[in-house]
Amino acid sequence: xxxxxxxxxxxxxxxxxxxxxxxxxxxxxxxxxxxxxxxxxxxxxxxxxxxxxxxxxxxxxxxxxxxxxxxxxxxxxx
Amino acid sequence: xxxxxxxxxxxxxxxxxxxxxxxxxxxxxxxxxxxxxxxxxxxxxxxxxxxxxxxxxxxxxxxxxxxxxxxxxxxxxxxxxxxxxxxxxxxxxxxxxxxxxxxxxxxxxxxxxxxxxxxxxxxxxxxxxxxxxxxxxxxxxxxxxxxxxxxxxxxxxxxxxxxxxxxxxxxxxxxxxxxxxxxxxxxx
Numbered sequence: 001x002x003x004x005x006x007x008x009x010x011x012x013x014x015x016x017x018x019x020x021x022x023x024x025x026x027x028x029x030x031x032x033x034x035x036x037x038x039x040x041x042x043x044x045x046x047x048x049x050x051x052x053x054x055x056x057x058x059x060x061x062x063x064x065x066x067x068x069x070x071x072x073x074x075x076x077x078x
Numbered sequence: 079x080x081x082x083x084x085x086x087x088x089x090x091x092x093x094x095x096x097x098x099x100x101x102x103x104x105x106x107x108x109x110x111x112x113x114x115x116x117x118x119x120x121x122x123x124x125x126x127x128x129x130x131x132x133x134x135x136x137x138x139x140x141x142x143x144x145x146x147x148x149x150x151x152x153x154x155x156x157x158x159x160x161x162x163x164x165x166x167x168x169x170x171x172x173x174x175x176x177x178x179x180x181x182x183x184x185x186x187x188x189x190x191x192x193x194x195x196x197x198x199x200x201x202x203x204x205x206x207x208x209x210x211x212x213x214x215x216x217x218x219x220x221x222x223x224x225x226x227x228x229x230x231x232x233x234x235x236x237x238x239x240x241x242x243x244x245x246x247x248x249x250x251x252x253x254x255x256x257x258x259x260x261x262x263x264x265x266x
Contacts, residue, residue, distance in 0.1 A: 012180045016249045016256075020224070040185045044256075047185075051256045052224045053192035055113065058205055059144050062108045066122045070104060074133060076097045 006034050011041045015048050088092060089136055096136075100129055103146070107153050110181055113221055114157040118204045124160065128153040143235070149226070151236045152217050161214035179253035181260075187262040208258035212251055220251035 006014075006027075012033050035041050071077050081102075089093035107128050112121035131152045139148060143173070195201055209217060222233040223244065234244045 008182055009180060012182065013249075016180070016253045017245065019252065021230075034161045040182070043185045043187060046250055047188060047260055048256050050188060050192050051252065051259050053227050054195055054201075054205055054259065055209070055220075055255075057192050057195045058110050058113070058202060059109055059196075060118070060121075063118070066108065066118075066125070067104060067141070069122065070100070070126055070129065074096075074100060074129055076093060076100060078097075 006030050007046075008034075008038060008041055011035055011038070012044050015041075015045050019045075019052075025062060082141065085136075085139065085141070089139070089193060096133065096199070099132075099145070103149055104129070107149060110150070110153055110221065111224065113155060113209075113225060114217060115160060116210060117184060120160065122158045124153060127156050131156075134153070147228075147232055149235060150222060150226070150232075154222070154236055158214050158218060161217070179250055179257065181257055184257075184260055186264045187261075188260070189265050204216055204259065204262045207260075208255055211258065215239075216247045216251040216254070219247040222238065222253070223248050 011031050011034050014028075015035075018028070035045060068077075081099075084095045084098055088099055104261045108121055108125045111124035111128070112118065115124065128149065130162060132149060139145070165178050190198070190201060191228065195205070209220075213219065219233055219239070220239055222236060223230060228236070230241050230244050230248075233239075233248075237244065239247070
């Protein structure tokens with residue numbers, strides 16, 4: 001089973017399907033092996049990871065006016 | 079003070095405890111709402127509506143799920159209502175084809191790394207534009223699972239979707255956003 005052949009297209013699909021999941025099926029092992037040895041798939045993997053990271057790190061501060069306005073609306077002003 | 083005790087105190091009418099709960103979650107809820115609607119005014123309105131709903135239903139909170147999960151459910155529903163009011167997303171047929179979303183021919187390194195996001199307004203605009211093209215259901219799933227880091231099961235519970243449906247939407251959202259960013263960020 002470890003010699004199972006997978007294509008780049010399948011690996012890229014698998015990345016979008018299962019990023020963040022820890023899977024150990026024979027098919028997943030074959031995919032990981034392909035990924036370790038394929039520059040294109042490694043770049044694709046990194047670009048999907050970076051996509052998520054971009055949105056994770058893009059944060060905004062809660063303006064103090066918005067905080068005050070919220071507490072007032074809820075009747076919780078200090 | 080432990081959250082469970084704070085909730086019990088707030089349920090019995092303790093305003094200080096209620097205030098503590100609101101302060102604990104307001105930044106998370108505001109950020110989440112902003113990330114969904116990409117607009118500060120709408121994020122503020124959604125945050126207010128979420129906490130008003132929380133206070134209204136606090137008596138019904140039994141502690142079966144985490145308070146954060148419950149708040150994510152409320153804020154997600156408010157965001158979905160707002161987004162569905164926007165007719166732009168009535169037809170999302172192009173999202174039904176998984177195969178079309180994987181583009182093997184445009185694999186390259188990117189010209190900028192995620193740690194530069196907060197200092198680059200052009201980059202923020204690219205991210206805003208890309209995510210605003212995602213249909214509401216996909217955007218919520220991507221935000222809950224990948225950005226907020228909730229489990230697939232929790233995401234399903236909040237969005238009322240099966241695990242398979244969460245995974246399918248997540249797959250398409252990741253591939254779609256990756257393609258959009260790839261078009262803008264790859265080395266020429």
